[in-house]
Amino acid sequence: MTGAVETGAGVIQPGLYIDGGWQDASGAATLPVVDPATEEEIATVAAGTVADLDRAVAAARAAFAGFTATPVAARRAMLERIHALILERAEPLARALTREMGATISHARGAHVPLAAAHVRVAADLLTDYPFLTMRGTTAIVREPIGVCGLITPWNWPLYQITAKVAPALAAGCTVVLKPSELSPLSALLFAQIVHDSGVPRGVFNLVNGTGAAIGAAMAAHRDIDMISITGSNRAGVLVAQAAAPTVKRVTQELGGKSPNILLPDADLARAVPLGVMAAFRNVGQSCSAPTRMIVPRARLTEVEAIARATASAITVGDPADEATTMGPIANAAQHRRVAAMIATGIAEGATLLCGGPGRPPGHHRGYFVRPTIFTGVTSDMRIAQEEIFGPVLAIIPYDDIDEAVAIANDTVFGLGGHVQGADLDQARAVARRIRTGQVHLNHPEWDPHAPFGGYRHSGNGREYGAFGLEEYLETKAILGFA
Known part of the structure; x- marks a missing residue:
């Protein structure tokens, strides 16, 4: 695959992360990364294709049965390793955010990275005592992972929004395909390396770079993706919901605001x-x-x-x-x-x-x-x-x-x-x-970080953060006569 590049924010793999490793895209197209402070191109990353997305979804689907059976304690330990690695690599993450989207270095260090880490910590902590099974009389109410989740994240809080989706999805026992914003992909690639180094099983986490029009739309329409979570513009949210409708998948949206x-x-x-x-x-x-x-x-x-x-x-x-x-x-x-x-x-x-x-x-x-x-x-x-x-x-x-x-x-x-x-x-x-x-x-x-976050009306539907965010990635099953 294309070699790793030095961007001034550390060495970053520019490829796709699929089925437990870095892979080449099936096409030759690339996406430029521009430093907004200088208007200069500082890197290029691979532009995934629909064929690449299909490979990522297939890997996530194949990994789901095994991962959903993973003991809750093992998922918690996995998230704790990811959390520790984010904190350990906080400086290169902060520098990537500064280069790719112009966050001041003080704000990247003081907010973007530690708040992103907090989402992972909260997801891990929830697994201490979250009631995946409760009883109502003789009926068991079981909360189960929804399946393969397509996660679409924005350019304005790149790492923060990635962990706000990936961490609860993994805590729930879901497998994921992440499409970060093509405008600020560097921190996402560093995060993918963190996930890899934490020992997450093959196929559980996948990353495909690409534009919303190409990869985002294909994710929304994909028959083997069970849920889409998108943070973005109202226009993007509407297009994703329309594309997802024929497959009747769950769509959660955190969209615009005028607070x-x-x-x-x-x-x-x-x-x-x-x-x-x-x-x-x-x-x-x-x-x-x-x-x-x-x-x-x-x-x-x-x-x-x-x-x-x-x-x-x-x-x-x-x-x-x-x-x-x-x-x-x-x-x-x-x-x-x-x-x-x-x-x-x-x-x-x-x-x-x-x-x-x-x-x-x-x-x-x-x-x-x-x-x-x-x-x-x-x-x-x-x-x-x-x-x-x-x-x-x-x-x-x-x-x-x-x-x-x-x-x-x-x-x-x-x-x-x-x-x-x-x-x-x-x-x-x-x-x-x-x-x-x-x-x-x-x-x-x-x-x-435990307070539910999401909107009314045109600001979207569903909630993120804390237990409410975890529950977006769960289905509810009733087993009558269980007791």
């Missing part, structure tokens, strides 16, 4: 506004649950604007490999164009530009860099209040009373995340109950 952040009248603005701005801009705003609509009391709008502007001005945009940088580039050219177009749209719609705006930040003449941008005076009928931008663009929307704040929060086709800030916790809880989203954060709590 609200309601600042109640008693919120501590000195804390809530900076945290809200940075939550919206985390990962350069490229998070599906980013709280990109800050909904604030009209009477305190001027105060909010001043704090928000000061917070944004303190952001250091630059080389993501520099530890002093707090915001790197947008991850790829297409998304860079999208963010620029939406900033121009906000200006054209008449929103007030509080800071940022069109063009690259001063001193940046190449790379997919954008200015941290905040609009104020935004109304819910504007596109920048309705469409997912997926960049560091925040819309501040004023309200007159709490009922209006809730109405603004729910005035969207999405329903993935939400935030509420307020000193009166009872009031904050009551508002959180009224927001139609799959997850709500009160007063910027710590991340909880």
